[in-house]
Each structure stands twice: as C-alpha cells, then as structure tokens.
C-alpha cells in the first residue's frame with residue numbers, strides 16, 4: 001500500500017477526524033527525515049501497535065541554533081516516502097516551516113508560543129551546548145501531538161534526554177497519549193544509526209566507531225562488577241579516538257536522570273562528541 005503524502009495540517013486533520021470517528025488507534029512517529037533503519041524500527045513498532053500510522057518528516061527550524069546544521073541537514077523526502085510505502089505507513093506528513101509556524105512569523109519567543117521543559121532537565125548534557133534546543137523540540141512535538149492526536153507516539157532511546165523530556169512534558173501537561181520508547185539500532189560494526197552519519201568522511205566514520213566501542217567497554221567492565229564512574233569514565237576515554245572532541249560522557253539514573261557516581265542497574269551512560277563539524281550522540285543502558 002502506498003502512504004499518502006500530505007503537506008498541509010488541515011489535510012492531516014481530515015484523516016484524523018475520520019479515523020477517530022472509526023475508533024482507530026493512531027500512532028505517530030516524529031522524524032526529521034533522511035530515514036534509516038533506526039526510524040524503520042520505530043515505524044514497525046508503530047505498525048505493530050496501531051491501526052493507523054503517521055510518520056512526520058519535518059526539519060524543525062526552532063530546535064537548531066544559529067550556527068548549527070539546519071540548512072545542510074539532509075532532506076530526502078522522495079526516498080523517505082518510498083520507505084514509508086514499503087513499511088505500509090498510512091500518512092507521511094511533510095509540512096513546510098511556513099505551514100507549521102505561519103508565514104512572516106519570527107521564529108523566536110518574541111513572536112511564538114513555546115513549550116519550555118523544566119530547567120533541571122535541559123541544563124545538562126545536550127541542553128548545555130544547544131541552548132533553546134529542547135524548547136524547540138517540546139514545541140514542535142506538542143504541535144504534532146495536537147495535529148495528529150495520536151494514542152501512541154514512538155521515540156528512540158538514542159535521543160535519551162529528548163525521550164526523558166517528552167515523557168515529562170506528557171505527564172506535566174496531562175497529554176492524552178502514551179510514549180513508546182524504542183531501542184537504539186546500530187550498524188553491524190556498532191555505530192549508532194543517525195541521519196548525521198551522512199556528513200562523515202571515511203576517516204571520520206572510522207573515528208566515530210570508537211564512540212560505541214567506548215560505551216561497550218563501559219558495559220564490559222560494568223559486567224565485571226566495576227561500578228566506579230571515574231574508573232569507567234577513564235576506561236572509555238582511553239578508547240575514544242584522539243581526534244574526537246568529547247562534549248560529555250555522563251552516567252545518569254535512567255529513571256530519574258540524576259547523575260550517579262556508583263553505577264548500578266538501569267544506569268544510562270550517555271556521550272556526545274564532535275568529529276570535525278559533525279556532532280554525534282550515543283548511549284547505552286547498563287542492565
């Protein structure tokens with residue numbers, strides 16, 4: 001079956017209205033496109049749980065900082081649509097920035113209503129180096145929830161902080177849906193799939209492999225009962241390629257997101273690095 005490609009909010013709402021009347025369960029998979037196997041796993045999960053699946057493809061300008069990669073972010077809507085056809089998604093919603101935010105609207109909090117996650121959730125990890133990023137994410141996700149009115153929305157654990165913030169937002173704002181977390185999909189050599197991997201040269205990709213290697217080393221040592229965060233940090237650092245710029249490597253409780261010194265079950269080890277101009281994140285949950 002072919003997915004329906006829609007660019008306008010009102011067209012999506014027409015389908016949603018009809019589906020709601022038929023009592024169908026609706027799943028939403030929010031993406032920025034350039035779809036890869038990570039996204040595919042989310043769409044498949046959505047298909048397994050819902051009657052109708054909407055995949056949104058939107059490179060959201062308000063979650064990018066002024067010096068970030070908004071303009072060069074890969075846009076491959078034709079390929080994305082074909083993949084959604086194969087996966088039997090029902091709607092691919094690919095709005096323009098004007099459709100989402102209105103024409104001639106300044107994309108800042110002087111002109112737009114923003115959803116702002118709590119300070120404690122954004123003043124760390126990715127939020128530290130990307131001020132405003134999670135406000136932009138929470139805002140666009142809220143808008144997508146309001147347009148699609150999903151029963152379930154599917155998010156990858158690859159963006160662990162984002163997932164945590166979205167869950168908190170849904171709870172705090174009494175949003176009427178369930179967030180379904182989905183595990184990280186990796187290449188066979190361990191590299192976590194990301195649309196930004198397309199930026200990497202062959203040498204940079206080789207270098208990027210040390211990110212997952214460092215996380216797997218943490219897991220290996222943890223499985224040997226080494227639980228001191230400092231020791232695990234140093235062991236990971238020794239494995240990371242020296243051409244990488246480490247932004248953070250942190251250990252946090254995956255339920256509370258509090259920093260931990262002693263690693264135990266359900267600890268998130270999360271990392272962000274820069275390779276040349278490309279920023280990559282990855283994580284592992286120690287079980």
Ligand code: AMP
Nearest residue numbers: 031032033038155156158159184185193
């Ligand atoms: P993005 O298009 O990068 O905004 O990602 C859209 C969704 O796909 C987010 O919920 C991501 O966490 C998820 N995602 C991205 N990469 C992966 C991956 N390698 N494995 C699982 N989910 C992923």
